[in-house]
Amino acid sequence: MTFREIVGVHPLPGSLxxxxxxxxxxxxxxxxxxxxxxxxxxxxxxxxxxxxxIRVALDCADACEPTGRIAIxxxxxxxxxxxxxxxxxxxxxxxxxxxxxxxxVDHEQCRLCAEVCRRCKAACDEFLAH
Amino acid sequence: MTFREIVGVHPLPGSLxxxxxxxxxxxxxxxxxxxxxxxxxxxxxxxxxxxxxIRVALDCADACEPTGRIAIxxxxxxxxxxxxxxxxxxxxxxxxxxxxxxxxVDHEQCRLCAEVCRRCKAACDEFLAH
Amino acid sequence: MTFREIVGVHPLPGSLxxxxxxxxxxxxxxxxxxxxxxxxxxxxxxxxxxxxxIRVALDCADACEPTGRIAIxxxxxxxxxxxxxxxxxxxxxxxxxxxxxxxxVDHEQCRLCAEVCRRCKAACDEFLAH
Amino acid sequence: MTFREIVGVHPLPGSLxxxxxxxxxxxxxxxxxxxxxxxxxxxxxxxxxxxxxIRVALDCADACEPTGRIAIxxxxxxxxxxxxxxxxxxxxxxxxxxxxxxxxVDHEQCRLCAEVCRRCKAACDEFLAH
Numbered sequence: 001m002t003f004r005e006i007v008g009v010h011p012l013p014g015s016l017x018x019x020x021x022x023x024x025x026x027x028x029x030x031x032x033x034x035x036x037x038x039x040x041x042x043x044x045x046x047x048x049x050x051x052x053x054i055r056v057a058l059d060c061a062d063a064c065e066p067t068g069r070i071a072i073x074x075x076x077x078x079x080x081x082x083x084x085x086x087x088x089x090x091x092x093x094x095x096x097x098x099x100x101x102x103x104x105v106d107h108e109q110c111r112l113c114a115e116v117c118r119r120c121k122a123a124c125d126e127f128l129a130h
Numbered sequence: 131m132t133f134r135e136i137v138g139v140h141p142l143p144g145s146l147x148x149x150x151x152x153x154x155x156x157x158x159x160x161x162x163x164x165x166x167x168x169x170x171x172x173x174x175x176x177x178x179x180x181x182x183x184i185r186v187a188l189d190c191a192d193a194c195e196p197t198g199r200i201a202i203x204x205x206x207x208x209x210x211x212x213x214x215x216x217x218x219x220x221x222x223x224x225x226x227x228x229x230x231x232x233x234x235v236d237h238e239q240c241r242l243c244a245e246v247c248r249r250c251k252a253a254c255d256e257f258l259a260h
Numbered sequence: 261m262t263f264r265e266i267v268g269v270h271p272l273p274g275s276l277x278x279x280x281x282x283x284x285x286x287x288x289x290x291x292x293x294x295x296x297x298x299x300x301x302x303x304x305x306x307x308x309x310x311x312x313x314i315r316v317a318l319d320c321a322d323a324c325e326p327t328g329r330i331a332i333x334x335x336x337x338x339x340x341x342x343x344x345x346x347x348x349x350x351x352x353x354x355x356x357x358x359x360x361x362x363x364x365v366d367h368e369q370c371r372l373c374a375e376v377c378r379r380c381k382a383a384c385d386e387f388l389a390h
Numbered sequence: 391m392t393f394r395e396i397v398g399v400h401p402l403p404g405s406l407x408x409x410x411x412x413x414x415x416x417x418x419x420x421x422x423x424x425x426x427x428x429x430x431x432x433x434x435x436x437x438x439x440x441x442x443x444i445r446v447a448l449d450c451a452d453a454c455e456p457t458g459r460i461a462i463x464x465x466x467x468x469x470x471x472x473x474x475x476x477x478x479x480x481x482x483x484x485x486x487x488x489x490x491x492x493x494x495v496d497h498e499q500c501r502l503c504a505e506v507c508r509r510c511k512a513a514c515d516e517f518l519a520h
Contacts, residue, residue, distance in 0.1 A: 001420050002506050006427035009498045011434055029419055030391050036462050037396035043315070044401055044465040046308050052206040054303060058318075059203065062196035063215050065455065070189045072426050075434040076182040078189070078229070084221025085193050091214025099208070108399045116392050131290050132376050136297035139368045141304055159289055160261050166332045167266035173445070174271055174335040176438050184433060188448075195325065202296050205304040238269045246262050312466040319463065322456035323475050330449045336442040338449070338489070344481025345453050351474025359468070 001026060003072055010074045020127040021071040021082075024120075028068035028089060031120035035061035035096060038113035049103070053110060056099045063092035064120060071127075086124045093121035131156060133202055140204045150257040151201040151212075154250075158198035158219060161250035165191035165226060168243035179233065183240060186229045193222035194250060201257075213258065220254035223247040261286060263332055270334045280387040281331040281342075284380075288328035288349060291380035295321035295356060298373035309363065313370060316359045323352035324380060331387075346384045353381035391416060393462055400464045410517040411461040411472075414510075418458035418479060421510035425451035425486060428503035439493065443500060446489045453482035454510060461517075476514050483511035 004022055008014070039057040042050040067089040070082060100114035134152055138144070169187040172180040197219040200212060230244035264282055268274070299317040302310040327349040330342060360374035394412055398404070429447040432440040457479040460472060490504035 003423035003427040006499045006502050033393040037393040040463040041400050055206040059200045062199050066192035069192050073430040076185040078225040081222045081225035085218040088215040088218025092211045095208040095211035109396045112396050133293040133297040136369045136372050163263040167263040170333040203300040239266045315466040319460045322459050326452035329452050336445040338485040341482045341485035345478040348475040348478025352471045355468040355471035
């Protein structure tokens with residue numbers, strides 16, 4: 001995605017933290033879009049079993065999208081704020097991955113969505129470890 | 131706001147948790163809109179001192195708005211997800227309140243915004259205490 | 261909501277356009293939250309008839325929320341951008357109102373949501389008329 | 391991005407409209423992230439000339455992101471709603487492209503952002519032409 005090139009122009013020098021944040025942002029935006037798609041496919045199946053998937057996927061999209069926005073910004077960061085939001089995002093990705101994995105055998109959208117959520121959680125965790 | 135009436139129709143019975151979540155949602159939506167307004171007024175002042183306010187207020191709006199969405203939903207909740215996101219929101223509100231308070235004497239938008247952030251943090255904390 | 265007080269501090273002088281935009285913002289934020297609640301209550305009813313309501317209410321929330329953000333900002337506005345987004349929002353509110361009205365007799369969440377969508381559309385139209 | 395694979399699982403058959411919407415969604419998500427990055431880099435430069443860029447880029451991100459969400463969904467679409475929102479998004483991309491182009495020579499973030507906005511507007515227009 002193009003935002004990496006634009007962030008590369010930022011007057012503040014690059015750093016490992018920035019690289020981890022941009023990786024996190026990329027996964028968050030991929031995950032948010034995947035969760036919206038998963039909730040939509042699941043809605044169209046009108047299966048009582050999938051209500052929890054839909055709810056959690058909508059929440060996970062709502063958690064990931066702003067985390068991506070926040071991780072893109074480099075000016076005057078507040079590190080506690082960023083850590084708090086990324087922790088919340090990791091919790092959302094874990095919950096969505098676990099719920100989707102319960103339906104992964106029968107619902108391909110859930111299998112794909114769980115994979116993206118696991119990747120996004122890993123990127124959040126890697127940032128939080130530093 | 132009208133969403134309370136609509137949530138009142140939800141087939142799941144009401145509870146203390148729901149009341150705390152709806153209070154949280156209301157404060158989150160008020161806080162998100164206030165942070166957008168604070169960032170915008172601060173931007174128009176073109177004051178180097180306010181760059182950090184603008185950054186943190188944009189982040190806080192981005193954290194509060196989806197927390198409001200998630201707190202409104204009552205179907206099939208995942209409590210770890212909700213707690214994680216509300217904790218992230220509380221961290222964002224605290225950071226924004228502290229930054230805005232530094233400028234509250236000279237910038238009325240910061241004084242007002244800090245108050246809303248403190249209220250929103252309190253509503254998040256009250257939910258998290260249960 | 262508190263954002264009105266904060267916008268009142270903006271260095272640019274107030275105007276009729278600003279009053280119309282702030283009214284629009286208020287209705288957009290109320291409508292977005294109401295659509296999220298309506299989609300959630302409808303999801304919990306697991307009724308095939310309500311799939312279209314859920315889809316359109318999710319879309320309407322997604323259209324209204326950023327329109328509210330844009331209408332709150334007063335610095336350096338681009339009037340074509342604002343008009344374009346408000347027109348899109350009005351189209352979303354109309355579609356959601358009409359879909360919800362089809363289910364208003366049997367589903368109280370739809371009756372309430374349709375009312376808010378009509379109000380939001382009216383606020384958008386009033387801005388667009390100036 | 392992964393959402394294309396997930397949408398490929400949707401029970402409704404694919405179509406030209408779907409391909410155009412998914413292209414539009416991809417550009418919208420790229421554009422939203424680019425506008426956030428452009429506003430952030432511009433903010434850090436603290437240049438009075440860039441206030442309009444920041445305002446319009448924030449608005450454009452807010453217009454593109456939900457348009458991406460709406461374009462991803464395939465269940466029970468309301469075509470007037472989708473067209474209205476995509477038209478608003480195209481207006482936002484045009485405004486942001488034009489404003490960024492004014493600063494493209496001196497500000498690399500604006501040059502890059504304008505390119506993405508033009509691409510996103512083209513994808514919106516291509517959908518609207520069908």
